[in-house]
Amino acid sequence: MKKILSLLALVLVISGLAACSAEEEGTAETIKIGVNLELTGDVSVYGIPERYAFEQAVEEVNAAGGIDGKLVELVIYDNAYDQAKAVQNTEKLIEDGVVAILGSATSGMTLAIAPLAKDNGLVVFTPSGTNSAVTMDGTVVNPWAFRACFIDPFQGQVLANFASKDLAATKAVVMVNSGSEYSKELARIFEEQFNKNGGTVVQTASYADADTDYKASLTSIATQEFDVLFVADYAKNAGLIIGQARSTSGLETVAIIGPDGFEDPKLNDLAGGAANVNNVFFSTHFSTLSDDTQVSDFVASHAAFTKAKYGKEEVPSALTALAYDAAYMLFKAIDNADSTDPAAIRDALEALESFDGVTGDISFDEFHNAVKPAFLIELSNGAPVKATIVNP
């Protein structure tokens, strides 16, 4: 009897505590938007700038009176580039009563949370997840998943076309990370398009995600005749590959191209110094080299915002710009929907046309992918020297 009573007491206490801690639905005065980002971990360099962008957008929109008179509030969780944590965060956000979710920065994490968002009827809007499966639910589109960026198939094509036309390449070597969906898809699309352009991929070298030694693969690659080396990976591996390639005989000056994963302030360090980063090209979503006034205004306002809030002026990266556009697109959708009902917001977001963002003119195709231009950046001595716009 005593045991049952004490057990009952325990249950009552716990449920009492749980009731206290459960958040209320967004009050009449604020609109809660959830943020699920890689704020720590291997790719925090992608999550942190997106956070700054979201915060800047919220500060700006609240200063102008909010949306329909209601202020926007961000609920931010860190997934540390871990799928289990990303899912946990989404569950917490659902409990917190958010009306939509911004994030994650990477395809891997967004893929993990999209099904959960769909089952619970919340928009999940990734600024930068480029893997084609992110907005899909099997073979049909996931009605609740959206992205503000182009997809990897587009990126892969852009890179292959750049290699064939701008670099006049007829032979390529592809290095692919066998542990990354991002890498594998890019490599596949690049090869398809490169073949279509009349080129041939003379060798494909695979490696594992945790590898640091690429000398063996590079030595083997150096025996081939080819014009361009495509490294389909994030800077954490691509940086090492660039550095090791530059000290492998035969590969010191070969053109190296890569996807938006190259955009990382650590790229030069990981490559062993800016002097190794020459004749390196990568595709991305944004460039501060653009002469659009919207871009230069954003660069200035972002520097001011980060200086005021974090004490340090930040230059917006592609992901900062994408996140900024994603936030404003969501605000516009909420405004157009005239409601904080997640389903109404979803419909309004889907209906957005020709949104004029800092990353270009954005519309959604039938798979909720953004149709917009890409930028091809050339790095010389570790710094961007040229940006070419490639329209869809």
Next chain:
Amino acid sequence: MLEFLNQIINGLSLGSIYALVALGYTMVYGIIRLINFAHGEIYMFGAFAGMLAITVLRLPFFFALIFAMVVSALLGVFIERVAYKPLRKSSKTAALITAIGISFLLQNLTAMIMGNNTSAFPQVFDKQVYDLGGVQINSLQVLIFVVTIILMFLLQFIVLKTKLGRAMRAVAVDKDASVLMGVNVDNTITITFAIGSALAAAAGVLIGLYHIRVVFWMGTAPGLKAFVAAVFGGIGSIPGAMIGGFAIGLMEALVAGYGGTLISPYRDAVVYMLLIFVLLVKPSGLLGKNVKEKV
């Protein structure tokens, strides 16, 4: 032919690192029959220590190397005293599980303290590439070879020619008899851990310099492969660990270089399959002796 020679050079530099780490495994196993799974994390700790010594303490490279070795030796000794010594009378399983626990603890502590994203080891040397008739070797690879060979000679000297070395060999053969012979077993074990950890730290610093990327999970794969190397060469045998390390390094380089699209991504799997093969065919490894335990 040239490509083959270049792959040999790649394999030998990789192998030097595995050899240095394998030595720690083999020495500890030889002396207390424990497979110290936390050893890979000492390697990672050494890399961070070396990096911090250069960036924060502004030490020149060789002083940073020695600093990292000393600090890691202290860490190794601390772990031995706190985690393994109390379990010397317990079952082997308890000690093994503790070792795995320490491994996770060190990884997560490092992630908490140093952050969980990658850091770049400062490039304090200009990489020169030497071309010897088509065979390429760069100055960092030379540095790795030279440091590894010096450390191995030092170790062999200590083990074969000093009183301490004799004590280590005695405890490895028969702990109880060594006590009777007046050997301070506790101190000998402690010093063995210290030396093993110092070697792993040296490997970590060299890899940090060579491959640049330093991150809290960098010790897992090399730790496992060095373990395979130690088993392959004969666990408990110091020359065995050296040979095993170079053998594994060469195997990895050759598989990655010549495996083609089908096999080269699986070069890690090939190394681990070797472990299974060795355990099935000759568990005592190349140079190990088949010691029957007396009941």
